[in-house]
Amino acid sequence: xxxxxxxxxxxxxxxxxxxxxxxxxxxxxxxxxxxxxxxxxxxxxxxxxxxxxxxxxxxxxxxxxxxxxxxxxxxx
Numbered sequence: 001x002x003x004x005x006x007x008x009x010x011x012x013x014x015x016x017x018x019x020x021x022x023x024x025x026x027x028x029x030x031x032x033x034x035x036x037x038x039x040x041x042x043x044x045x046x047x048x049x050x051x052x053x054x055x056x057x058x059x060x061x062x063x064x065x066x067x068x069x070x071x072x073x074x075x076x
Contacts, residue, residue, distance in 0.1 A: 032045050
């Protein structure tokens with residue numbers, strides 16, 4: 001189910017769901033960063049932070065490609 005479908009079901013704007021997802025990812029990332037820098041931190045926490053960052057970057061790249069494709073289709 002897409003975010004817009006969820007938004008319709010919850011009677012909210014799709015942008016709100018995007019904001020919630022972004023906020024959640026930032027908080028998860030921050031939690032792992034804090035864990036990595038604490039005395040109990042480990043290389044696993046650093047690896048998880050990097051994995052989350054990579055996933056977020058991939059999603060942003062995919063979104064940019066999607067926007068480019070939509071713009072290109074409208075120009076045809």
